[in-house]
Amino acid sequence: MPPIIAGRHKRKVRFPAANLPPAIISTPTTAQQKHTGKKSPSDLKPGKSSKSKPITASGMASQEEPRPGIPALFTQPPPIRDPLVTETVQLQDATVNKCLTFLKGLHVSQQGTLNASGVPALQRDGHAVFLFESLEEEYPAGFVAMDASRPWMVYWALAGLTLLGEDPTRFRERVLETLRPMQNPTGGFGGGHGQISHLAGSYAAVLALALVGGEDAFALVDREAMWRWLGRLKQSDGGFSVTEGGEEDVRGAYCAATIISLLDLPLALPHDAKKAREAGFKTLTEGLAEYLSRCQSFEGGISGSPGVEAHGAYAFCALACLSILGPPEETIPRHMNIPLLLSWLSARQYAPEGGFSGRTNKLVDGCYSHWVGGCWPLLQSALDGKPQSSGAPPTTFGNLYSREGLDRYILGCCQSPSGGLRDKPGKSPDSYHTCYVLTGLSATQHHHYRTNTSITSSETFASAFSWQSTPVRADDNVYDKADRLVAFHPLFVIPHQAAANMRLWCERQPIAT
Amino acid sequence: MAEGYANDPEWADITPIELNDGSDSGAMPLATIAYPSEYLEATSYLRAVMAANEMSERALNLTKDVISMNPAHYTVWIYRARILFALDKDLIEELNWLNGVSLKYLKNYQIWHHRQVLISSQTHFPSVPAKEPDFLMEMFAQDSKNYHVWTYRHWLVRHFKLWDSPRELEDVEALIKADVRNNSAWNHRYMLRFGPRDDVPDAGMVNAGNVDISPEEKGRLPVVDEDLVDAELKFAQEQIVRAPENRSPWWYARGALRAAGRGLGEWEGFVGKFVDGDMVKSSHAVEWLADVYAEAEKVKAVEMLTMLKEKYDPIRKNYWDYRIRQLGEVA
DSSP: OOSOSSSSSOOBBBOEEEEEEEEOSSSSSOHHHHHHHHOOTTTOOTTTOOOOOOOOOOSSSSOOOOOTOOOOOGTSSSSSSSSOOHHHHHHHHHHHHHHHHHTOOGGGGGTTOOTTOBBOOOOOOHHHHHHHEEEEHOGGGGGGGGGGGGHHHHHHHHHHHTTTTTTTTGGHHHHHHHHHHGGGSSBBOOOOOOOOOHHHHHHHHHHHHHHHHHHHHHHSSHHHHHHHHHHHOOOOTOOSSSSTSSBBBBHHHHHHHHHHTTTTTTBOTTOOHHHHHHHOOBBBTTTHHHHTTTOTTTTTTOOTTSSSSSOOOOOOHHHHHHHHHHHHHHHHHSSSSSHHHHHHHEEEEETOOOOOOOOSSSBBBBTTHHHTTTTHHHHHHHHSOOOOOTOOOOOOOOOOOOOHHHHHHIIISBTTTSBBBSSSTTTTTHHHHHHHHHHHHHHEEEEEEEOOSSSOOOTTTTGGGOOOEOOOOOGOOOOGGGOOOOOOOTTTOOOOHHHHHHHHHHHSSOOOO | TTTOOOOOOGGOOOOOOHHHHHHHHOOOOSSSSSOOOHHHHHHHHHHHHHHHTOOOOOHHHHHHOEEEEEEOOOOHHHHHHHHHHHHHHHHHHHHHHHHHHHOOOOSOOHHHHHHHHHHHHHTTSOOOOHHHHHHHHHHHHHHHTTTHHHHHHHHHHHHTTTTTOOOOOOHHHHHHHHHOOOHHHHHHHHHHHOOOOSSSOOOSSSSSOTTTGEEEEETTTOOOHHHHHHHHHHHHHHHHHHHOOHHHHHHHHHHHHHHHHHGGGGGGGHHHEEEEEEEEHHHHHHHHHHHHHHTHHHHHHHHHHHHHIIIOOOGGGGHHHHHHHHHHOOO
């Protein structure tokens, strides 16, 4: 247990306000510099706060020899370097320089924590304390931008704590009372009290309720109103807008599919689903996969909306949505060009950093450990084909990315010395990154596969509730046994049992259409 | 207004709706924020006027006040847009104000959706506002890969049918000239050149989203302008020569060839210049050759993939191994 007795009194916390999570999937944040008047020390813009040193094979910024046990792949710059330097290269160089100190195990904060593979231990207690504080202590006024994302803040902290082995159910009553005023009688949850319902906030609220579980939590959601609201969000091209009058994107598709499947909502369109009805759709899910298909870009990755640049966070949303709609070995090849997708997804992993970037020619960021890392079990399941009738794990193509690289990036570069996890060295930790970096680490530690047995007896979404996991064999891991995390469901990003409990409770309370 | 709404006679008829943070239940709410008192008050009045669906000048000013304190408050933006249309406000004035807010808060979804909602109004904007491209370039000067701005610009192209507008291509070329690794600009160029147009549903590639067409056919144009394809391939080659290890133009070229239904083989000579024994200047060239050889010379293809796996891109070893296995199965 972490050394904290939480929730007795409120204190002002000392979270650095300069570095909020990027608006990847959450209802967004804005640059916080306005509130603090300070620039983040990690501002990498060339010509501003950091001068990047060019890297050449002979002239490394960090010349010191790495600690033992670390392959050269993670201590050397890439073998080919173009002479032409542009802004992209300056930012990339600065990032590699910062990461190398950590990857080589040379940073002062890593002293005494390295294992035989040269990888630091997971600072479990420090991360738990960070998340407990993010949940229980009052954020300073500079965090007012998070006022539209409060269900997220609850979810990120609870999910992260659950991964670390903490029991989230002790927060049940407080979660219920925090979320209750955010639900609107017209369906869905807003980012806070008096805010219009948003699919991202509703997703986070539903997952937070699933994490704490129990009848009171499940019954808090007005499922019939949620269903009607989703009907109004359904667009004529098959996708979902995130609010009534808001933007339509792939986040909306994934959040809606998650909510529909976990809450066992009727698939039939409600009467006031005006746009969807006019387009000829009969159900909430009709046309959704085709919409996602149109979001695949020429690079092979998936964009936030049709025609935009391929992006890791949206790739996860799209692949997870397809894998909720049906078995991934059917839905993914039917709607995505797999060779293109594999190539783009694989190219997201960089060396020496080992972590994932979200887009071509952008920097690695710890949060993509989940957004990009989370695509791999889904794609691998699609490649492995139908589940074994024996219920055993399939003979598999195996991991198509480097688990070792990602583990080294997460444990070496993403752990903030004072607790919490971060985008990259030099950035401040936050609960968003802590949650999704830990989710990514957990995914590297488990083999996720589907079985022929689903917890739901209904045919719809049977595949989504048929996932199981086994821990990855210990002999080729670069992390220690003590660094193992709880397994999460690869589609719902909560424990398998939490998803099952919510679904089964809802199945017993059918909604009359 | 800074002195508060409670003492302002203009707001005397409104009973504010206080924040319900759940603490009345006796439970201690989670993830709370120490809101500044001005923010708490303004949002209490916002809840009240929104509950009454009030469309008024004072409500419009209130939205501006809340935005100045928290531009991530999506609700207030949606409400503001409704008021603007209900009161038939001057949208040019709104855009001018919005420009300043946009430059101040670079990573914000709401601002760009709000802009899209305004400019969607055919009555107000029958054609693209003249200063729009200049403003977008000003945004790109701050962050040339800003996802929200590029998403908006893509929407703008479709909305006003700007695929062949000289300004679109000029801006893309200027950005690629400044940083040849600006993949967002390459994506925009692809959409200008090869994306679906007019009444075809929007998509990252043509032929997508139709269950009767295999995903293998995605990106394949029904009618090909070979001159245009040749010009784009020439452009890609020029950019590859500037920085051969840059993924963007290589994948752009693949997209162009795919659009035209032409194979990768026609580039074999050009690509070979970057792979000369031990003098490899581009891992993308090695991958290109692997794909060319995969057709008929599988041994050479395996050789290329092995080079990538062992020397030029070993972090992706498992992927290259998978590719090698795929060749075996084909053979």
